[in-house]
Amino acid sequence: MPAAMRKGGRLVVVGGVAAGLSAASRARRLRPDVEIVVLEKGHDVSYAACSLPYYIAGVVGPRKSLVVYEADFFRRERKIDLRLGAEATAIAPRARTVDCRYEDGSEETLAYDALVLATGARPIVPPLPGVEMPGVFPLRSLPDGDAIKEFVDSGRGRSAIIVGAGYIGLEMAEALVARGLEVTLVEKLQNVLSTFDPDMSSIVERELHSKGVRVLTGAGVEAFEPGDDSPSVSYALVDGKRVATDMVILSVGVRPRVELAEGAGLELGARGAIKVDARQVTSEASILAAGDCCDSSFIVTGKRTWIPLGTTANRQGKVAGENAVGGSARFAGVAGTNISKVFDLQVAQTGLTETAAADEGLTAGSASITASSRAHSYPGARPIRVKVVFEKGTGRLLGAQMIGEEGVVKRIDVVAAALSSGMTVAELASVDMGYAPPFSPVWDPVLIAAGQALKKIGS
Amino acid sequence: MPAAMRKGGRLVVVGGVAAGLSAASRARRLRPDVEIVVLEKGHDVSYAACSLPYYIAGVVGPRKSLVVYEADFFRRERKIDLRLGAEATAIAPRARTVDCRYEDGSEETLAYDALVLATGARPIVPPLPGVEMPGVFPLRSLPDGDAIKEFVDSGRGRSAIIVGAGYIGLEMAEALVARGLEVTLVEKLQNVLSTFDPDMSSIVERELHSKGVRVLTGAGVEAFEPGDDSPSVSYALVDGKRVATDMVILSVGVRPRVELAEGAGLELGARGAIKVDARQVTSEASILAAGDCCDSSFIVTGKRTWIPLGTTANRQGKVAGENAVGGSARFAGVAGTNISKVFDLQVAQTGLTETAAADEGLTAGSASITASSRAHSYPGARPIRVKVVFEKGTGRLLGAQMIGEEGVVKRIDVVAAALSSGMTVAELASVDMGYAPPFSPVWDPVLIAAGQALKKIGS
Numbered sequence: 001m002p003a004a005m006r007k008g009g010r011l012v013v014v015g016g017v018a019a020g021l022s023a024a025s026r027a028r029r030l031r032p033d034v035e036i037v038v039l040e041k042g043h044d045v046s047y048a049a050c051s052l053p054y055y056i057a058g059v060v061g062p063r064k065s066l067v068v069y070e071a072d073f074f075r076r077e078r079k080i081d082l083r084l085g086a087e088a089t090a091i092a093p094r095a096r097t098v099d100c101r102y103e104d105g106s107e108e109t110l111a112y113d114a115l116v117l118a119t120g121a122r123p124i125v126p127p128l129p130g131v132e133m134p135g136v137f138p139l140r141s142l143p144d145g146d147a148i149k150e151f152v153d154s155g156r157g158r159s160a161i162i163v164g165a166g167y168i169g170l171e172m173a174e175a176l177v178a179r180g181l182e183v184t185l186v187e188k189l190q191n192v193l194s195t196f197d198p199d200m201s202s203i204v205e206r207e208l209h210s211k212g213v214r215v216l217t218g219a220g221v222e223a224f225e226p227g228d229d230s231p232s233v234s235y236a237l238v239d240g241k242r243v244a245t246d247m248v249i250l251s252v253g254v255r256p257r258v259e260l261a262e263g264a265g266l267e268l269g270a271r272g273a274i275k276v277d278a279r280q281v282t283s284e285a286s287i288l289a290a291g292d293c294c295d296s297s298f299i300v301t302g303k304r305t306w307i308p309l310g311t312t313a314n315r316q317g318k319v320a321g322e323n324a325v326g327g328s329a330r331f332a333g334v335a336g337t338n339i340s341k342v343f344d345l346q347v348a349q350t351g352l353t354e355t356a357a358a359d360e361g362l363t364a365g366s367a368s369i370t371a372s373s374r375a376h377s378y379p380g381a382r383p384i385r386v387k388v389v390f391e392k393g394t395g396r397l398l399g400a401q402m403i404g405e406e407g408v409v410k411r412i413d414v415v416a417a418a419l420s421s422g423m424t425v426a427e428l429a430s431v432d433m434g435y436a437p438p439f440s441p442v443w444d445p446v447l448i449a450a451g452q453a454l455k456k457i458g459s
Numbered sequence: 460m461p462a463a464m465r466k467g468g469r470l471v472v473v474g475g476v477a478a479g480l481s482a483a484s485r486a487r488r489l490r491p492d493v494e495i496v497v498l499e500k501g502h503d504v505s506y507a508a509c510s511l512p513y514y515i516a517g518v519v520g521p522r523k524s525l526v527v528y529e530a531d532f533f534r535r536e537r538k539i540d541l542r543l544g545a546e547a548t549a550i551a552p553r554a555r556t557v558d559c560r561y562e563d564g565s566e567e568t569l570a571y572d573a574l575v576l577a578t579g580a581r582p583i584v585p586p587l588p589g590v591e592m593p594g595v596f597p598l599r600s601l602p603d604g605d606a607i608k609e610f611v612d613s614g615r616g617r618s619a620i621i622v623g624a625g626y627i628g629l630e631m632a633e634a635l636v637a638r639g640l641e642v643t644l645v646e647k648l649q650n651v652l653s654t655f656d657p658d659m660s661s662i663v664e665r666e667l668h669s670k671g672v673r674v675l676t677g678a679g680v681e682a683f684e685p686g687d688d689s690p691s692v693s694y695a696l697v698d699g700k701r702v703a704t705d706m707v708i709l710s711v712g713v714r715p716r717v718e719l720a721e722g723a724g725l726e727l728g729a730r731g732a733i734k735v736d737a738r739q740v741t742s743e744a745s746i747l748a749a750g751d752c753c754d755s756s757f758i759v760t761g762k763r764t765w766i767p768l769g770t771t772a773n774r775q776g777k778v779a780g781e782n783a784v785g786g787s788a789r790f791a792g793v794a795g796t797n798i799s800k801v802f803d804l805q806v807a808q809t810g811l812t813e814t815a816a817a818d819e820g821l822t823a824g825s826a827s828i829t830a831s832s833r834a835h836s837y838p839g840a841r842p843i844r845v846k847v848v849f850e851k852g853t854g855r856l857l858g859a860q861m862i863g864e865e866g867v868v869k870r871i872d873v874v875a876a877a878l879s880s881g882m883t884v885a886e887l888a889s890v891d892m893g894y895a896p897p898f899s900p901v902w903d904p905v906l907i908a909a910g911q912a913l914k915k916i917g918s
Contacts, residue, residue, distance in 0.1 A: 379518060
């Protein structure tokens, strides 16, 4: 960990979206006297990347509403030297310098007292023939979103193929259906939303079908092809069959951006992300990392993991910013809590699925129940499916998944809180949850599921 | 605690609404061989008392939808000898008998091996002149609800005075406004919803005003008076002023029904409720109690308390039923979590308010924030007010209150879970809560409030 930063010392942050600006802002709050430079390769800072599907759908807008704070806000209000179009190209850890190339071609070597890497992740672009063709879009950055929105706004797209059925793929399916496109979702695994157990993700798959999305699971995309009279994508080859399409969205996942870190000789950790400790410090004491580029501690197993999420990026950024200027904050780790809207469904997960628990070598059991979102007599009640995963014998809570039309997304946080304190399912079943007919049955669905789990713990 | 019940032994349960039938059902599940007799003075069992305001409003119905299970269900499916119109009049603990009087005038003395008291609570009827007049209604039981609904349905009421501005008073204000009545709410304390801190309840008071409810706080009702040509209530005397009204709802609270227990020499505990231990056993080893008639452990202070709620009644009933037939279940205690709908607001509370913490002699601090229910860019986002109460110095979480149009009622359960495990505000601030633009900002309002609290802990 860096020593307390000298008066007038310099913190350099690489990356200006979520983690980078959280770090810079936190450092500034603690130390009005230090110099803070943020190098951002692109031209958009502090934007809500998770809102891009809703921006494309036309639900969220105008574009500027996606930007939480403009660059000038950081410069003016927080006295942060935020440089756009500024690419960090190399780090010299012993000399404590970072090389930077600006858009005008000029270069500079900046000395630092502490460095925070917030280089994020990049979308995986599968090496398929035709993948670079016009009409094939990744979705990660605000410019990616701009390109997709412009294409859809132009009316050139009547049909779309989405490759990859994770959250971004599903959210894009909803967005493009809302824009009137015929959508085909292609997933190479046997189930959509493979971060859920198959019995849960099958509920999501039914929702997709019912909303007119064509879902091809266990299906491989082999190539993209142009049309006879168009340089733009017009076909995808899926398991040998030609499927006509006007556009393709690539949402097969992301990888941490670690080239800069690797070049500096930093150790890599879980899933190839930058290895950090609980204080977000890398293998070099003066270099910290935060957000999608680095790993984190998984509170359920205690192991290092890599789960790139905006919430984690912001939280780690704060910790890195504090410690970069001499603090000693600790990042408490992640439960991997994630929520999403898939058409009319709320979908939520935290901790380990049953599948993931088995992969971890744990002897896991599960209890799944369907209960009502409101008192049975209250109008508008909808079923909620809740699956609780636990360790057999000990009854330790390992995770939960929930799907339903209402009342799901914040119920998952009850389980996230329970995971934070290492509760057993017996303890979860004893949480004094609130009840009122418009919002819950007397026995909350979480309590019912925990109660069922209790019966299956064994010894 | 009763010894393991002999084969063919008899469990008698007094009371057949929430706690009583939870106890009887649990006992039956564990012991198919014992005799289970439930004595219910009234004619309605297992009904959703908390739904009565919605039934009167016309939101919930028909009447039978309020009944979770009919009496015959318990008799037929659960082999429970459920007797209606059966009043327990006296207990002889040494002889292990309970005297019962039936509606036809006959009497019987029943021997028991174990007895569960689930006698509930009764509404407080203030001893005011005219309080027994037609048109003055308490609201507690299903027959109470029937009487109010019949009166409103008849069109005889154009205006109503509600005495007492707790949850039932507020829910009835909403119900009667929905039925087209002019409603005046009279509360003797300075604030409505006095279980909240005044800074929070003032938000609720504004909502009541905006929905056309006339709110008189710090106001005392002195008497009720008939009309010139009507035996029914036509005026209430409020601080010396005559206020015309067609009906009066009394919602000034409830008291535990303990006459039977007192007659049997059982010890009373918190707030005059029957004293029980964590196994729901009273001061007599063969007599247990559950629900609104008995006290419970408050997990925040470890002290005994009395917070009559349907959720607690069901949970305690299960524990009492299990232990009555020789089990050793423990009731984990209550956090006092309560939620309600007040017109367009969701209102929620758990643990101690700042006021209550001071009353407990704790050195409490609080942090209050207003945040958004969704990402700032996502349409439909509404403000949520969150107040977190903590112990100064230690930072131990003591409670929370939340009010907003959406996303409140299950967020309070995150704090309830945190109270269950004795978290500090630092630990609450580290819970990995889910984020998606339609449902939450990146920093969840709970985390923002906990983060603010962190800064105010002091040493």
